[in-house]
Amino acid sequence: MTRRGVAITGVGVVSAAVTGDSAALGAFLAAPVAPAGEALGAGALAALVDPGEARRLSRVCQLTIAAARLALRESGVDPAAGLGLVVGTEFGDLASTHAFADGFLERGPGGLSALLFPNTVMNTMVATTAIAVGAREMALTLNVPTVAGELAVARAAAALASGRVPAVLAGGVDELDPVVERELARLGFGAECRGEGAAFVVLEPRAAADARGATVLGEVSAAVWGALPARPWGVGRTRHSRAIDAALAAAGARPRDLGWVYASGSRDDARDRWEAQVLGAALGAAAPVSTLGRLLGRHAGLGVLRVAAAAWTARSGLLPATDGTTRVERVRPGRGLVHGLARGGTHVALVVDAA
Amino acid sequence: MTPVVITGLGAASPYGAGVAAFWKGLAGGACAIRELSLIETDGFRCRLAAEVPEPLAGSTRRTRADRLALGAAGEALADAGLGARDRAAAALVVGAVGGGMLEAEAWYWRDPRDGARPASLSAVRGVLPSAHAEMLASRFRLGGPRHTVVTACSSGAVALAEAAELIADGVVEVAVAGGVDAITRICFMGFNALKLLDPAPCRPFDRERRGMSIGEGAGFMVLESAARARARGARVYATLAGHGMTTDAFHVTAPEPEGDGMVRAMTAALARAGAAPREVQYANAHGTGTLQNDRIEAHALARVFGEGGLLVSSSKSMIGHTMAAAGSLEAIATVLALEHGLVPPTASLATPDPDVPFDCVPLAARAARLTCAISNSFGFGGQNVTLLFRRGGGR
Numbered sequence A: 001m002t003r004r005g006v007a008i009t010g011v012g013v014v015s016a017a018v019t020g021d022s023a024a025l026g027a028f029l030a031a032p033v034a035p036a037g038e039a040l041g042a043g044a045l046a047a048l049v050d051p052g053e054a055r056r057l058s059r060v061c062q063l064t065i066a067a068a069r070l071a072l073r074e075s076g077v078d079p080a081a082g083l084g085l086v087v088g089t090e091f092g093d094l095a096s097t098h099a100f101a102d103g104f105l106e107r108g109p110g111g112l113s114a115l116l117f118p119n120t121v122m123n124t125m126v127a128t129t130a131i132a133v134g135a136r137e138m139a140l141t142l143n144v145p146t147v148a149g150e151l152a153v154a155r156a157a158a159a160l161a162s163g164r165v166p167a168v169l170a171g172g173v174d175e176l177d178p179v180v181e182r183e184l185a186r187l188g189f190g191a192e193c194r195g196e197g198a199a200f201v202v203l204e205p206r207a208a209a210d211a212r213g214a215t216v217l218g219e220v221s222a223a224v225w226g227a228l229p230a231r232p233w234g235v236g237r238t239r240h241s242r243a244i245d246a247a248l249a250a251a252g253a254r255p256r257d258l259g260w261v262y263a264s265g266s267r268d269d270a271r272d273r274w275e276a277q278v279l280g281a282a283l284g285a286a287a288p289v290s291t292l293g294r295l296l297g298r299h300a301g302l303g304v305l306r307v308a309a310a311a312w313t314a315r316s317g318l319l320p321a322t323d324g325t326t327r328v329e330r331v332r333p334g335r336g337l338v339h340g341l342a343r344g345g346t347h348v349a350l351v352v353d354a355a
Numbered sequence B: 001m002t003p004v005v006i007t008g009l010g011a012a013s014p015y016g017a018g019v020a021a022f023w024k025g026l027a028g029g030a031c032a033i034r035e036l037s038l039i040e041t042d043g044f045r046c047r048l049a050a051e052v053p054e055p056l057a058g059s060t061r062r063t064r065a066d067r068l069a070l071g072a073a074g075e076a077l078a079d080a081g082l083g084a085r086d087r088a089a090a091a092l093v094v095g096a097v098g099g100g101m102l103e104a105e106a107w108y109w110r111d112p113r114d115g116a117r118p119a120s121l122s123a124v125r126g127v128l129p130s131a132h133a134e135m136l137a138s139r140f141r142l143g144g145p146r147h148t149v150v151t152a153c154s155s156g157a158v159a160l161a162e163a164a165e166l167i168a169d170g171v172v173e174v175a176v177a178g179g180v181d182a183i184t185r186i187c188f189m190g191f192n193a194l195k196l197l198d199p200a201p202c203r204p205f206d207r208e209r210r211g212m213s214i215g216e217g218a219g220f221m222v223l224e225s226a227a228r229a230r231a232r233g234a235r236v237y238a239t240l241a242g243h244g245m246t247t248d249a250f251h252v253t254a255p256e257p258e259g260d261g262m263v264r265a266m267t268a269a270l271a272r273a274g275a276a277p278r279e280v281q282y283a284n285a286h287g288t289g290t291l292q293n294d295r296i297e298a299h300a301l302a303r304v305f306g307e308g309g310l311l312v313s314s315s316k317s318m319i320g321h322t323m324a325a326a327g328s329l330e331a332i333a334t335v336l337a338l339e340h341g342l343v344p345p346t347a348s349l350a351t352p353d354p355d356v357p358f359d360c361v362p363l364a365a366r367a368a369r370l371t372c373a374i375s376n377s378f379g380f381g382g383q384n385v386t387l388l389f390r391r392g393g394g395r
Helices: A022-030 A051-056 A059-075 A094-111 A124-133 A148-161 A178-186 A206-211 A242-251 A269-283 A300-316 B019-027 B064-080 B084-089 B101-109 B121-126 B130-140 B155-168 B185-193 B226-231 B260-273 B291-305 B323-340
Strands: A006-015 A084-089 A139-143 A168-174 A197-205 A218-227 A318-320 A328-330 A335-341 A346-353 B004-013 B048-050 B091-096 B146-149 B174-181 B217-225 B238-247 B282-284 B311-313 B372-379 B383-391
Touching: A006 A022, A006 A059, A006 A148, A006 A206, A006 A300, A022 A300, A022 A318, A051 A059, A059 A094, A059 A124, A059 A168, A059 A197, A084 A124, A084 A148, A084 A300, A094 A178, A094 B101, A094 B185, A124 A139, A124 A168, A139 A148, A148 A168, A148 A197, A148 A218, A148 A300, A148 A335, A148 A346, A168 A300, A178 B121, A197 A206, A197 A300, A218 A242, A218 A300, A218 B146, A242 A269, A242 A335, A242 A346, A269 A335, A300 A318, A300 A335, A300 A346, B004 B019, B004 B064, B004 B155, B004 B226, B004 B323, B019 B323, B064 B101, B064 B130, B064 B174, B064 B217, B091 B130, B091 B155, B091 B323, B101 B121, B101 B185, B130 B146, B130 B174, B146 B155, B155 B174, B155 B217, B155 B238, B155 B323, B155 B372, B155 B383, B174 B323, B217 B226, B217 B323, B238 B260, B238 B323, B260 B291, B260 B372, B260 B383, B282 B323, B291 B372, B323 B372, B323 B383
Parallel strands: A084 A139, A084 A168, B091 B146, B091 B174, B282 B311, B282 B372
Antiparallel strands: A006 A197, A006 A218, A139 B146, A168 A197, A218 A346, A318 A328, A335 A346, B004 B217, B004 B238, B174 B217, B238 B383, B372 B383
16 A cells, blocks of 8 residues: 555564564574574563563563664654554463453452553553654554564555655564463464564655665565455465555566565464465465564564565575575565465565665 | 545444434433443442443354444444445454453453363454454455554544545545444453542543443444545545544553643644634543543643633443444544534533533533534543544435
């Protein structure tokens, strides 16, 4: 839905494998080492969240704030000039919700925490991050399975393209929740590579970025979201993607112009097969596909990290292999696609170009 | 930008199913806040809420919130007369907070420690706010862009603003949008823990107000480009002429004391609509009944419209705070006020707060010539939304 160039001028990633800005992400992607464990240690957060925030805020809020600060610092954007915030998440702060409920179940009404309650609302990460960074324009939390991060970037890019905000912090965040992990495993979804972390990009109109002399890391040339028919939490059969067609048209690109694709595969086999069919129908088999899902585990932050990774691939001509190894392929730099397809059918396509 | 009009309305409210029942209740000033029956209330200071009475739409196998959404969205689609082809291209934007939490709580409550709960996909997936959009898209074959927004108590209003942007930007010509929430234990207990609930039905803008009452419901609208609505001869209820979305960036639960974020939202809505403050005759206030919110909202309204500059009322005085549905149900109330030339009252307003410098339409609805009105919604985290409606034409 974006038809004007949107520049990426800042990247912030907080994950088990890599924490830092675009340079740290690039270094990781050039020689990716799978993390020893899936969970993110507390140490990575300590330097990015002040002690007061660490005492007051839930872990998932801390992840969000840390990644947002990294991205904002790299971009040099001044929030006082107008900054929007769009955050995608699949599960929000479920840990606080469980803790709040447990307080009641263990001690009755006297066990309820007034401090925990606001965290049970999924926009708590946006609310605390808006306060932490001073974002006072539109602030949205988008909830969808699998593609919440990609959707946040697409929605933010649309807001910029229509001139509604001068700059947007677009991010994604999720944390591993033991109740969710246990239940998904019991329901047969245990093989999926799931992870946690937060990632942000700072987006602004290309002209504005150039005018203030910002370093442009990449450009979102088109961002489209739509839906393919599917039952709730199901996979569908439709292969034709209007979203990919529309994104390519908006970017003035043909399928063969794409040097590579970042897709949302995560070893959810039925969903992965459907996405492969959709990509195959739209693009043929020419462009190499990477997912990063096996490397970092699926979470809403990964969708945004893929957009930042796409900007890196567009610059470097390097693409991490999908198989979770340290292998990196040489690809045609310049232009590629970030694609996400969720169970239930929500569908995002972003064309990313080198600066 | 493309003008956006409202061509379909649907509601599931504490007055029951349907827009007709909703308007009848509001226009009559009927308070639907009663003893809460859905969940246990033992040990809590407040035991009241505004529940949606049976029968609800859809199968009992669906979550309560899904059933509320199904009824309201189905009514809006039928009201707009959208055919299969229209629906296949229509966007869907849902504002939600609790998702299927009521049912997930029942599952979680079974035994918190020993793992004896049966495996349940709905307890893991149905609990998410996005579950409603997936269900509605599948049930009504809505094939356009779809997303779920969570901005706490302003979610329903944000969904309408988001849909309006998709149409104004030319992404789609038609959208279905609204908010939904069912009463949940978490919500009821949480507001009790914050001591924000009035043990009696809430009294927004009253000097003796002691907090809010929670409620539940769903409100959906069909929005479309004015040109398309004209071309197909659709009934136009009103024009969504402008909206503003801002963030306080101040506190997670408390509004910024000067109401700056609220003022910016109202000012942005006026600017987008090209409207002067004097053109707006009525504000359907966020009006929760908490000491702080009502005082700050009144202050913000006065900063934008001047003291006494317009009529103000709170639908929450009658249907409670329906959470993610509040913004969309109150938007429907605003549209119907424009259509009927009747301002719904603020029920239970016996002793107006002298710090609220507006006529808050106490107790009984009032006839008024209305051409332009706003609906305010403010959520946890300082998430402010103002929708500005202009009276539309007839069929």
